[in-house]
Amino acid sequence: MTYRVGETGWPIVVAVVVFIVAMNLLLPGDLSNSGSFIASGIYVWGIGLLFLLAYYFEHKSVVFRALIWFCEHLTFPPGRKMAFFYFALASILGTIAILQGLGVINVVRNP
Numbered sequence: 001m002t003y004r005v006g007e008t009g010w011p012i013v014v015a016v017v018v019f020i021v022a023m024n025l026l027l028p029g030d031l032s033n034s035g036s037f038i039a040s041g042i043y044v045w046g047i048g049l050l051f052l053l054a055y056y057f058e059h060k061s062v063v064f065r066a067l068i069w070f071c072e073h074l075t076f077p078p079g080r081k082m083a084f085f086y087f088a089l090a091s092i093l094g095t096i097a098i099l100q101g102l103g104v105i106n107v108v109r110n111p
Contacts, residue, residue, distance in 0.1 A: 009061025016063050019046055037101030037108075041094040048090025055083040 023043040027036060054067035071082040099105045 007060055009063070012061035013063055016050065034101040034103065037097050039101075041097030041099075041101060044090050044094035044097060048087045048094065051083040051090065052087040055080060055087075 026039045054064035058064050058068045075082045100107050
């Protein structure tokens with residue numbers, strides 16, 4: 001068994017924090033307009049991408065190690081491959097939100 005030395009990955013941590021803060025500033029309190037749905041979809045896609053990157057690059061950052069720890073300890077069934085499930089779930093939900101924002105589908109009824 002080869003052991004990889006864990007890196008702190010501060011640039012990755014900073015990028016994740018900047019992404020989360022930027023998306024929270026872009027999302028208004030009223031989620032009824034199309035721009036909000038598109039921003040929400042991109043936000044969910046970003047979270048899903050973090051799970052996918054965590055599966056392949058766990059040793060690169062503390063963020064990725066935390067996500068893999070979540071998959072191994074707090075999910076059922078426990079295991080690293082749950083990261084693929086969360087990536088797929090986020091991809092589907094993010095795509096639905098973006099399509100709603102673009103007006104292709106109408107999932108949410110606006111009064």
